[in-house]
Amino acid sequence: MSKQKNTEELILNAAKKLFISHGLEKTKMQQIADEAGINKALLHYYFRSKDKLFEAILEDVFSEIAPILQSFFGEKIPFLEKIGYFVETYIDLIKKNPFLPEFIFNELNRSPKRMINIMISVGVNPQIILDQMKQEVTNGSIKDFDPKQLLVNILSLTIFPLIAKPILMGIMFENDDKLFNQFIEERKTHIKDFISHAILLK
């Protein structure tokens, strides 16, 4: 079977797999060709250069992440629910794509401007959620913390442990993947609890 799919898709799949797990510079055009089972020149035939191919992958990856970011930054659901939902969907996304955090982080430092543009084009606009937090403060439902600090706290608590997986694994979980996964799973509720205790006015 697998009568041979669309060659372009063959390339995209191979490139995605390798770019995400090894990054831009460590992934060689020859590797992508091998992974796709085709000739190297074909890569240049379909996509002009390595950079163009990489960019195609970037867009593809971000179209996957976009909905999560949009619901977090944009939708008008209650604040604490929003946090819980964000933590949960983000963690699940990373579980399915373990190399995503490193990939995004590397790309972010390689060309920040491009990434920021993608973020913005995908609907990331902190103003809405910042306003929402200010509202909650004047409501008297949460303590008077700087909304920007609060926003960064949420992102930190959610994203950092996944980025720092290797070091945490080595130092706190004896390199046991199961233990680490359980820890992350528990985090889904812990982060919401922790933030609730920190900001809720009794």
Add this chain to the structure above:
Amino acid sequence: MSKQKNTEELILNAAKKLFISHGLEKTKMQQIADEAGINKALLHYYFRSKDKLFEAILEDVFSEIAPILQSFFGEKIPFLEKIGYFVETYIDLIKKNPFLPEFIFNELNRSPKRMINIMISVGVNPQIILDQMKQEVTNGSIKDFDPKQLLVNILSLTIFPLIAKPILMGIMFENDDKLFNQFIEERKTHIKDFISHAILLK
């Protein structure tokens, strides 16, 4: 002037500057030689290979960070003070060496085992601070959160914003360095406040 210092130090300084700001693979031996004002072959004369040279820099960098980690993970000072001290010294360290987080993070993903060994050899042992937290819980001075979650929270809140500087700058601070620095400076007290509110029993 500059009668020419010890050649070895010349190399180490040049290599440190370039490795830290551009990473291992993007830094070329020729660049290091140019930066040091010497011939490329001399690099191989003093340090056998690029890897050996890089390792020397790694050790150097970590000897700078070691004291901070040791006082956080090791010393027996009161818990909240410890957090405040850690946040403050860590942020100040990064302000002096802006490329350190990216450098460490990259190296961490490049060869986690080596980094973990360095960490351990430098005195990072989470058991002590975890025990300290358990103690505080049984004391009844802080709420009954899982100490591991708490530890990761502290690290996340402190380290993540510095790692994520480019994206935060672009999305929340209009790429204004001054604004961002002020935000980070305020974080020194905010993190301690935030954690206090979250874990302290009234």
Add this chain to the structure above:
DNA sequence: TGTATATTTGACCAATTGGTTAAACCAAAT
């Protein structure tokens, strides 16, 4: 001064890598 030892240099090498090109292949239309 002459000689051994350590340092420095320029030229060179082999491997890797992104990219190019001319020719071969193949399916559909004439």
Add this chain to the structure above:
DNA sequence: ATTTGGTTTAACCAATTGGTCAAATATACA
């Protein structure tokens, strides 16, 4: 069957890069 157009391939190229080496230079020592 032949032409035509897109597709695929093998061979090749130029640039980069970590590393080597023999010769040159400086330094110390007798």
